[in-house]
Amino acid sequence: MFILITFAATTAQGETCLSPPRPFLPAGEAEMIEFAEIIRQDFEYYINDIQAYFRCLDEERARAFEEARQVSQDYGRFQAVIKAN
Template identity: 60%
Template structure:
């Protein structure tokens, strides 16, 4: 039972990947030349970082639930092996 709870929970774990920050060229002329692309990159980053934060929140909640279930399974296991 312990292994079922552990492995079932592990399979559900989500990978949260942080987005890469947008690149802004140091050259003001290049920044002006590519402003539309850079602006879009910032907007995509902001959208993606918000999704990343939601993913971290969801993963944290999932991990706490899994830890509680494993702890309960461990308690049941200890009761079974106690003399």
């Protein structure tokens, strides 16, 4: 008797969501005034990047949830086959 078992490897992998670095804010007021435009841009970039980071986390959570649902169904099918034999 020959039994062939096939395992389907999933290629779907989660996305790595990287949190943006926190913008630097000098301690001294003179430096804040002198570099105001650069600091403002750094904060604006951070705000845009952190919003993208939150979207990435939301998308990854949804993807992982769907994957877990599918794995749970696969496990249920596996258990049914084992129980029937």
